[in-house]
Amino acid sequence: MLAKAVPRPCSGAGRHGAPAARLWSVGVAGGPRRGGAGGRLVAADAGERMTGSEAVPVVAVAAGKQPVNGSAMADKFLTMCNTWCINIFVDVQSSKPTPPTWSLMEYEQQPGRKPCTDKNGLGIDKLVTSTVGKSTNVLWHDCPIGQFERQELLNQKGCVVWITGLSGSGKSTLACALSRELHSRGHLTYILDGDNLRHGLNRDLCFEAKDRAENIRRVGEVAKLFADAGLICIASLISPYRSERSACRKLLHNSTFIEVFLNVPLEVCEARDPKGLYKLARAGKIKGFTGIDDPYEAPSDCEIVIQCKAGDCATPKSMA
Ligand SMILES: Nc1ncnc2c1ncn2[C@@H]1O[C@H](COP(=O)(O)OS(=O)(=O)O)[C@@H](OP(=O)(O)O)[C@H]1O
Ligand SMILES: Nc1ncnc2c1ncn2[C@@H]1O[C@H](COP(=O)(O)OP(=O)(O)O)[C@@H](O)[C@H]1O
Known part of the structure; x- marks a missing residue:
């Protein structure tokens, strides 16, 4: 337990006689x-x-x-x-x-x-502020308890696992499987799911390009905070743009951003269509749906690619 504050003279008191x-x-x-x-x-x-x-x-x-x-x-x-x-x-x-x-x-x-x-x-000292x-x-305020100390406490290294892929590719399922697996091994994780975050933090964003970019930027920043907190942060969102994913990568130190591409063909995702969104997009009832009438830029240099073809898809547990 911490000691209660007991006012008493500090070690330097009385030595210099400075009066002011x-x-x-x-x-x-x-x-x-x-x-x-x-x-x-x-x-x-x-x-x-x-x-x-x-x-x-x-x-x-x-x-x-x-x-x-x-x-x-x-x-x-x-x-x-x-x-x-x-x-x-x-x-x-x-x-x-x-x-x-x-x-x-x-x-x-x-x-x-x-x-x-x-x-x-x-x-x-003079205040040093910036724009x-x-x-x-x-002004940036720092604290002596930093990432190093938190990581020591948690006995793990904070990092971001960034899962990208089409809607229906299995991002959320993989994120949950990975979280469960790591949890069972004693690691603290947190999932940032695109769909979920759009219920709160990102509820003001739509699916236009600039809003998707802002969505990815915000998730990147939040993921960085979680990694700084010492957690294994699993971000799972379509994140269709290469440049935005790369910007998120740059927010983190080397080797603490692990990009995972769930490479599942559009036909497979569309056949799954668990929310019926592809059907609506094909019917023109959803405009700008990723893979249909909005782009998905596949990663070219990510850390992990999980290939999944029709009828040949590993289980989420084994992927994790
Ligand atoms: N137009 C359009 N395009 C793609 N997806 C759409 C769209 N409208 C709604 N949805 C639903 O939103 C989920 C994707 O949200 P994300 O935040 O991951 O998207 S993005 O990264 O900003 O592109 C996505 O969830 P997942 O299927 O889990 O990927 C969809 O359920
Ligand atoms: N490895 C897998 N093999 C077969 N089906 C899967 C696999 N992973 C996910 N699915 C199924 O695919 C659908 C979409 O998964 P989901 O995790 O919601 O994808 P996303 O988050 O990318 O939209 C769900 O019905 C899910 O059960």
């Missing part, structure tokens, strides 16, 4: 991998400044204008970072009776990274 600012330093229990504060929580009104070099490695810098509760802040970070040290410096005008609420500006956790200090040495797509002034 009050400082809140919160040290969180050091962990085995990264070294740190020595396994004890310290949440202290230090009474004066302390520089990063005096403390355990500085990993966070914070500043703000509202009142803060040091213990709550420490608790919050204990929850977040219970495996190694995190120090948070909040600069306070000494005239104010209570320290301010912090707002995380920047943190660093990698050895050798430059500590966050401003020219006054208050441990406050990403249509979002301006956005």
